[in-house]
Amino acid sequence: MPDxxxxxxxxxxxxxxxxxxxxxxxxxxxxxxDLTERKLLPALYAxxxxxFLPARFxxxxxxRREMTDEAFRRxxxxxxxxxxxxxxxxxxxxxxxxxxxxxAGSFDDPATFEKLNGHLKRLDSERxxxxxxxxxxxxxxxxFPPLLRxxxxxxxxxxxxxxxxxxxxxxxxxxDLNSARKLNAEVQETLLEDQIYRMDHYLGKETxxxxxxxxxxxxxxxxxxxxxYVDHVQITVAENLGxxxxxxxxxxxxxxxxxxxxxVLQVLSLVGMEPPGNFRANEVRDExxxxxxxxxxxxxxxxxxxxxxxxxxxxxAGGREVxxxxxxxxxxxxSQIETYAAxxxxxxxxRWAGVPFYLRAGKRLAKKVTEVAVVxxxxxxxxxxxxxxxxxxxxxxxxxxxxxxxSLRFEAKVPGQRVELxxxxxxxxxxxxxxxxxxxxxxxxxxxxxxxxxxxxxxxDEVEAxxxxxxxLLDAWSSHDPPPLARYAAGSWGPEEADRLAATDxxxxxxx
Amino acid sequence: VSGERAAAVGDxxxxxxxxxxxxxxxxxxxRALWKQAADQVVEGGxxxxxxxxxxxxxVLAHSGEDAEEAARAAVELSARYPGxxxxxxxxxxxxxxTASISAxxxxxxxxxxxxxxxxxxxxxxxxxxxxxxQIAPLLLPDLPRIVWVPRDPLTVPVTSDLLTLADRLIVxxxxxxxxxxxxxxxIAWSQVPSAAEIVDLAWIRLARWRALSAQLFDEPKARxxxxxxxxxxxxxxxxxxxxxxxxxEAVYYLAWLASRLGxxxxxxxxxxxxxxxxxxxxxxxxxxxxxxxxRPRRGTAPGVLSRICLFARGGETRYExxxxxxxxxxxxxxxxxxxCPLPSLVDLPSTGMPDLMDAALQQQDRVFRDALASAQEWRxxx
Numbered sequence: 001m002p003d004x005x006x007x008x009x010x011x012x013x014x015x016x017x018x019x020x021x022x023x024x025x026x027x028x029x030x031x032x033x034d035l036t037e038r039k040l041l042p043a044l045y046a047x048x049x050x051x052f053l054p055a056r057f058x059x060x061x062x063x064r065r066e067m068t069d070e071a072f073r074r075x076x077x078x079x080x081x082x083x084x085x086x087x088x089x090x091x092x093x094x095x096x097x098x099x100x101x102x103x104a105g106s107f108d109d110p111a112t113f114e115k116l117n118g119h120l121k122r123l124d125s126e127r128x129x130x131x132x133x134x135x136x137x138x139x140x141x142x143x144f145p146p147l148l149r150x151x152x153x154x155x156x157x158x159x160x161x162x163x164x165x166x167x168x169x170x171x172x173x174x175x176d177l178n179s180a181r182k183l184n185a186e187v188q189e190t191l192l193e194d195q196i197y198r199m200d201h202y203l204g205k206e207t208x209x210x211x212x213x214x215x216x217x218x219x220x221x222x223x224x225x226x227x228x229y230v231d232h233v234q235i236t237v238a239e240n241l242g243x244x245x246x247x248x249x250x251x252x253x254x255x256x257x258x259x260x261x262x263x264v265l266q267v268l269s270l271v272g273m274e275p276p277g278n279f280r281a282n283e284v285r286d287e288x289x290x291x292x293x294x295x296x297x298x299x300x301x302x303x304x305x306x307x308x309x310x311x312x313x314x315x316x317a318g319g320r321e322v323x324x325x326x327x328x329x330x331x332x333x334x335s336q337i338e339t340y341a342a343x344x345x346x347x348x349x350x351r352w353a354g355v356p357f358y359l360r361a362g363k364r365l366a367k368k369v370t371e372v373a374v375v376x377x378x379x380x381x382x383x384x385x386x387x388x389x390x391x392x393x394x395x396x397x398x399x400x401x402x403x404x405x406x407s408l409r410f411e412a413k414v415p416g417q418r419v420e421l422x423x424x425x426x427x428x429x430x431x432x433x434x435x436x437x438x439x440x441x442x443x444x445x446x447x448x449x450x451x452x453x454x455x456x457x458x459x460x461d462e463v464e465a466x467x468x469x470x471x472x473l474l475d476a477w478s479s480h481d482p483p484p485l486a487r488y489a490a491g492s493w494g495p496e497e498a499d500r501l502a503a504t505d506x507x508x509x510x511x512x
Numbered sequence: 513v514s515g516e517r518a519a520a521v522g523d524x525x526x527x528x529x530x531x532x533x534x535x536x537x538x539x540x541x542x543r544a545l546w547k548q549a550a551d552q553v554v555e556g557g558x559x560x561x562x563x564x565x566x567x568x569x570x571v572l573a574h575s576g577e578d579a580e581e582a583a584r585a586a587v588e589l590s591a592r593y594p595g596x597x598x599x600x601x602x603x604x605x606x607x608x609x610t611a612s613i614s615a616x617x618x619x620x621x622x623x624x625x626x627x628x629x630x631x632x633x634x635x636x637x638x639x640x641x642x643x644x645x646q647i648a649p650l651l652l653p654d655l656p657r658i659v660w661v662p663r664d665p666l667t668v669p670v671t672s673d674l675l676t677l678a679d680r681l682i683v684x685x686x687x688x689x690x691x692x693x694x695x696x697x698x699i700a701w702s703q704v705p706s707a708a709e710i711v712d713l714a715w716i717r718l719a720r721w722r723a724l725s726a727q728l729f730d731e732p733k734a735r736x737x738x739x740x741x742x743x744x745x746x747x748x749x750x751x752x753x754x755x756x757x758x759x760x761e762a763v764y765y766l767a768w769l770a771s772r773l774g775x776x777x778x779x780x781x782x783x784x785x786x787x788x789x790x791x792x793x794x795x796x797x798x799x800x801x802x803x804x805x806x807r808p809r810r811g812t813a814p815g816v817l818s819r820i821c822l823f824a825r826g827g828e829t830r831y832e833x834x835x836x837x838x839x840x841x842x843x844x845x846x847x848x849x850x851x852c853p854l855p856s857l858v859d860l861p862s863t864g865m866p867d868l869m870d871a872a873l874q875q876q877d878r879v880f881r882d883a884l885a886s887a888q889e890w891r892x893x894x
Contacts, residue, residue, distance in 0.1 A: 009735060010772045011726035014879030015719065022730040048859070051720060054727045055844040055856040092859035095841050099856075127856060128846055130731055162732060429624075433566055434592070 023056035030138035031061025042084035043442035056128035072102035113154035131163030145186040177467035198458040204441025238365040247330030281454040292465035294349040303476035304483040309338035315490030342498040364490040370400040405429040529613040567595035582662040590628040591618040607637035644673035678708035737824040747819040751809040758816030767887035
């Protein structure tokens with residue numbers, strides 16, 4: 001007979017998820033905020049509807065606003081109706097809503113946490129949530145440390161494995177390397193590292209996860225995945241939108257803090273990491289950290305030659321005229337904040353020595369697209385002597401959004417009497433090969449947190465390693481003598497300076 | 513071929529080839545149909561058609577009505593698993609082989625029409641006894657070969673040739689006239705050397721009950737109760753004579769639990785008043801009583817099981833899952849001594865055919881094979 005107290009539940013084998021979720025109460029701080037309304041409540045309902053949540057489950061909303069349990073249920077119903085991938089269906093909604101409740105109070109008032117403690121204990125006895133807690137911090141980053149201290153003082157978080165306590169915090173994890181270290185230290189005063197789930201929703205995207213599968217479940221490409229065969233790598237995260245009311249926030253951040261330090265470097269680490277021995281959280285994250293630590297850190301002198309920062313001017317987007325960044329609401333007229341950045345990184349390790357990694361991210365670019373392009377070296381000799389024949393480099397294109405899929409670009413002979421080459425693409429499209437709608441990133445990540453699987457969450461050393469990479473350029477750009485801030489027209493593919501950056505190696509950005 | 517755009521309903525568009533066609537010319541005619549479909553789409557200004565092949569799905573049906581109904585379900589399924597659909601209708605009578613082709617496209621992401629192709633075969637007389645030989649040349653290479661028998665498999669020729677040609681055979685023991693015969697046949701198929709993986713939709717229907725049962729023991733404290741179970745009761749619904757009943761699911765449930773926990777039959781079952789009590793023992797000599805109880809189905813009450821109850825520590829602890837038939841939810845109760853928290857409610861939907869088939873196509877389940885082996889032991893004991 002299998003050992004019943006072993007980690008694996010013998011009855012769970014062969015089920016949709018072999019590790020079923022333990023009874024849990026999820027507490028959302030910031031329960032009336034945008035994130036809760038648009039993402040968290042719809043994700044929790046979708047998990048319930050698709051039967052991933054345990055029967056003994058509860059969601060407690062908490063924020064300053066006074067609200068009854070019934071009002072919170074109505075609020076949640078409206079949120080799921082408006083924003084949910086899966087809309088409320090009466091029968092399953094009834095079962096889900098029964099587990100929703102609300103505790104109002106100020107997060108700087110200890111009485112709030114006493115009240116919450118009593119409420120959670122009642123849920124343990126009434127709904128059998130067994131003392132297991134997930135606290136979701138859907139609040140501004142400045143509130144994390146004091147909120148955590150309140151939780152600690154009220155004995156709501158304890159450094160014990162069972163019953164479990166997990167805390168989810170959202171990016172940004174700090175403003176620069178020093179503040180990230182400070183935040184990590186403050187959080188770790190109350191919690192063990194394995195109780196902290198740093199959410200970067202990019203890692204919850206199916207196509208980002210497919211990078212693991214593509215690289216480590218196929219033998220075809222891995223032998224080529226190194227400096228012997230790869231000429232360069234391009235990672236693009238382009239957005240066609242402008243500030244959309246986030247100007248004030250963006251003035252404090254810029255594209256490097258908002259996109260590159262987290263999303264882009266996460267993708268870079270997945271593209272460049274060594275194969276982990278298994279898919280457990282620490283083994284995967286160890287390899288990601290090793291890769292990030294191998295990135296050559298720019299000296300102040302190198303920043304100007306290896307980076308481009310730029311800001312968009314007025315232009316055309318989606319067929320209409322749009323204002324420049326400095327005309328956006330909440331942006332100061334002489335703002336020096338970058339809305340576009342391009343970086344040329346080098347990775348100092350055996351696999352990637354000498355291979356440039358070009359990273360770019362920007363707002364108000366020509367279209368919304370996220371893509372990784374692995375461009376292979378040219379053939380050493382082209383045996384077709386006729387005329388002026390040239391071959392385009394082979395490229396593997398991993399499209400993360402939209403039209404998620406993978407394409408392979410290679411040369412083919414144009415039909416005819418002469419030898420003429422033309423690049424062609426072989427496409428795999430998720431939308432056509434798998435007719436099933438993928439889960440939202442928040443669904444996957446919330447479920448992983450409830451299950452205690454931190455593989456797709458950032459670890460403290462990973463966050464700090466990523467800040468180490470961008471810190472030199474942030475320092476140089478905020479120095480007394482910063483490199484110039486380039487300009488680009490809204491709706492374009494970025495500034496000419498970025499083209500020149502790629503051209504220094506004889507390369508060019510892909511036209512997407 | 514005179515291929516034409518035959519119908520467009522919702523996001524589904526159908527192109528039909530001429531019928532009948534010669535079986536030997538199916539590939540050629542399909543190529544011509546695809547070309548015509550692409551041309552017509554261009555002319556009509558509709559989204560481009562993209563032919564996608566991820567699976568060979570063979571539907572084996574007896575009467576024309578069954579075949580049509582199954583083909584409709586398979587076309588719906590092709591939105592998730594595009595590929596080649598071969599609908600085989602078998603019957604008695606003079607030898608006859610006829611074929612026709614069509615293509616159907618679902619509007620997918622990126623404004624593309626994701627398209628599958630369908631071959632309809634009618635096999636009568638001796639041709640009907642050689643299904644494997646007739647379909648073998650029509651299967652796309654390097655793709656999974658799924659054979660789905662939507663109705664009672666005793667009415668169609670599921671031969672050992674077909675079982676070895678296929679990668680997977682999907683049946684539904686609900687469709688068998690006799691539940692025990694279903695189990696016997698499924699066990700026999702699973703023992704054919706090099707046979708397809710057998711998937712029973714009745715087992716798939718149990719997934720929610722198994723998941724809920726597993727969740728009861730996720731807590732380390734509760735997991736210790738798995739070592740101290742005394743009695744397991746499974747109540748299944750029984751309708752009018754000949755109507756589907758939940759007996760196979762109930763047997764599967766007990767067989768699954770016994771196989772996961774290492775219990776085997778330990779004596780003759782006692783049968784009384786619609787209840788069968790079977791003693792079981794594990795390698796450590798622990799005893800467990802397994803109880804199957806038949807309950808009358810009320811009206812059109814959904815589902816097949818109505819209640820599962822696991823007793824541990826001499827009955828002091830009780831884990832109970834009950835289907836509330838009016839609300840179609842499961843009520844979950846845990847009673848430890850005198851403490852009994854309020855029951856939790858969870859959704860317990862009836863799973864529709866597309867979702868069942870979706871799960872059946874994905875199932876890679878050693879657990880089912882273990883449960884089937886265990887069910888065979890219980891079958892012998894009964």
